[in-house]
Amino acid sequence: xxxLLRIGLPxxxxxxxxxxxxxxxxxxPAPEANEEPPRPxxxxxxxxxxxxxxxxxxxxxxxxxxxxxxxxAQVAGRVVSISPEFTEGxxxxxxxxxxxxxxxxxxxxxxxxxxxVADAExxxxxxxxxxxxxxxxxxxxxxPTPLALHEPQINQARARRxxxxxxxxxxxxxxxxxxxSLPFAGRVHTIRxxxxxxxxxxxxxxxxxxxxMVEVRLPLTHAQLASLGLPIGYVTAPGSGRPVRFEAAxxxxxxxxxxxxxxxxxxxxxxxxLVYGLAQVADPYGSGVSASGMPLALGLxxxxxxxxxxxxxxxxxxxDALRAGNQTFVVTPEGLLQVRQVTVSHADSQQAVIADGLxxxxxxxxxxxxxxxxxxxxxxxxxxxxxxxxAPDRPAG
Numbered sequence: 001x002x003x004l005l006r007i008g009l010p011x012x013x014x015x016x017x018x019x020x021x022x023x024x025x026x027x028x029p030a031p032e033a034n035e036e037p038p039r040p041x042x043x044x045x046x047x048x049x050x051x052x053x054x055x056x057x058x059x060x061x062x063x064x065x066x067x068x069x070x071x072x073a074q075v076a077g078r079v080v081s082i083s084p085e086f087t088e089g090x091x092x093x094x095x096x097x098x099x100x101x102x103x104x105x106x107x108x109x110x111x112x113x114x115x116x117v118a119d120a121e122x123x124x125x126x127x128x129x130x131x132x133x134x135x136x137x138x139x140x141x142x143x144p145t146p147l148a149l150h151e152p153q154i155n156q157a158r159a160r161r162x163x164x165x166x167x168x169x170x171x172x173x174x175x176x177x178x179x180x181s182l183p184f185a186g187r188v189h190t191i192r193x194x195x196x197x198x199x200x201x202x203x204x205x206x207x208x209x210x211x212x213m214v215e216v217r218l219p220l221t222h223a224q225l226a227s228l229g230l231p232i233g234y235v236t237a238p239g240s241g242r243p244v245r246f247e248a249a250x251x252x253x254x255x256x257x258x259x260x261x262x263x264x265x266x267x268x269x270x271x272x273x274l275v276y277g278l279a280q281v282a283d284p285y286g287s288g289v290s291a292s293g294m295p296l297a298l299g300l301x302x303x304x305x306x307x308x309x310x311x312x313x314x315x316x317x318x319x320d321a322l323r324a325g326n327q328t329f330v331v332t333p334e335g336l337l338q339v340r341q342v343t344v345s346h347a348d349s350q351q352a353v354i355a356d357g358l359x360x361x362x363x364x365x366x367x368x369x370x371x372x373x374x375x376x377x378x379x380x381x382x383x384x385x386x387x388x389x390x391a392p393d394r395p396a397g
Contacts, residue, residue, distance in 0.1 A: 041376070041378050043369060043379070043381065044380075045380040045381065046317065046318050046321065046363070046382070046383065047363055048315055048354070048362045048363075049315075049316055050315060050316070053311055054311075055229075056306065056308050057224045058304070058306075059218045059219055059220060059224065060218075060304065062300070063214050063215075063216050063284075063300045064298060066212075068208075069182060069210075071180060071204070071205040071208065072204055073199040073203040073205055074201055075178060076101075077101035077105065077178065078102045078197070078199075079100070079193055079197050079198075080101065080102045082098065082195055083096065083097060085188065086191060088189065088190060089187060090187065091185075091186075091187055092182070092186060092187075099180040099193065099205060106178055110168070110174075112171075113167045113170070114168060117167075117168050120160050120163075120164040121161055124158055127153045131150035134150050135149060180205065182208055185212065186209050186210040186211045187208065187211055188208045189208055190207045212283060213281070216244075216246065216280075218278070218279055218304050218306070220274060223346070225275055229308065229309035231264070232264060233265070238262060238280065243306075244260055244304050244305065244306050246281065246296065247304075248301065248303065251294065253292065255291075257284070257290055257296045257302075258288070259279045259280055261277050261279045262279065264276070264277045265277070277306075284296035314345075315354045315355075316353055318351060318352075319347065319351055320366040321366045322342075322344065322352045326344050327340065328354075328364050328365075329365035329372055330362050330363065330364055330365075331363040331365060331378055335380070336378070337377075338375075342354050343355040343356040366383070
């Protein structure tokens with residue numbers, strides 16, 4: 001009997017517990033239904049506007065010298081002096097001697113050439129006199145030979161005189177070449193020679209570049225070429241090119257320079273499928289420096305903004321409204337989101353010009369939107385409205 005009680009009592013307790021749980025579960029009140037619709041996502045919007053706009057093109061390039069020359073010795077000798085400006089970054093004028101080669105040997109060669117010319121002149125006069133004597137002696141001969149008249153001797157003397165004169169000019173030229181200069185004003189880039197060094201013809205002495213003009217070669221896509229409205233092979237004269245604004249961070253601050261686009265290559269680069277334009281900046285170390293006095297130095301990598309063509313009544317949206325794959329998010333008057341594919345004719349860092357896919361006045365989303373779904377409900381907010389709502393009330397004056 002006791003054994004039955006030990007087994008049956010726990011079963012009775014468990015059964016009572018399950019029965020109570022079933023009663024409580026059956027009699028519990030039903031949860032209240034949430035009738036509130038999903039809250040719409042707030043987004044910043046801007047209207048598509050029509051405006052006359054300029055399709056500026058932004059690209060990048062490296063500054064290089066238009067005129068770059070290597071100093072090379074043309075005569076042999078020892079370098080006896082150099083200009084104080086013959087150092088990296090040194091400034092020189094056109095025709096200013098940068099190096100001087102010892103000229104003693106060349107002066108002696110010049111004196112010898114002058115003596116040779118004098119001897120040759122004397123030989124010509126002697127040949128002419130001998131010919132005159134022979135002509136008188138052959139006065140009765142009706143057909144004297146050229147040799148009898150000393151004509152070959154005269155020609156030979158004159159040829160030797162011409163050769164002596166050429167050697168004199170060469171000696172004068174070699175003497176001038178002992179003073180090494182360049183036909184333009186510029187700056188020294190590198191030096192490879194110094195006082196006391198012996199040089200021979202062809203020895204590199206240094207490198208320099210002209211400072212009257214620098215160039216920037218700019219890569220252009222076909223879309224950018226269309227924004228400029230210029231053909232391949234475009235060439236214009238200095239002073240009438242498209243304005244270009246160059247910008248670069250130098251010395252801890254952003255500097256800007258002004259130049260112009262003067263030409264576009266006549267062929268497409270087969271390796272990149274790009275077309276290259278050539279812009280120039282005049283006097284980059286003088287009047288062409290930036291407002292802070294920074295020159296447009298060689299080797300500087302710059303951003304170039306080229307003035308493009310004007311478009312009347314273009315459909316313009318903020319650049320933030322253009323999404324990957326040329327998509328935009330449009331908010332309908334009912335507050336629903338539409339994912340719209342558009343055709344972009346031009347885009348820069350500030351705005352995008354839309355050729356097709358949008359209508360003027362439509363609201364486009366300019367804020368970031370996570371997991372956008374076509375047809376989702378959104379709450380559009382104009383940026384100006386949000387700023388006004390966030391501003392504190394000012395007391396009346």
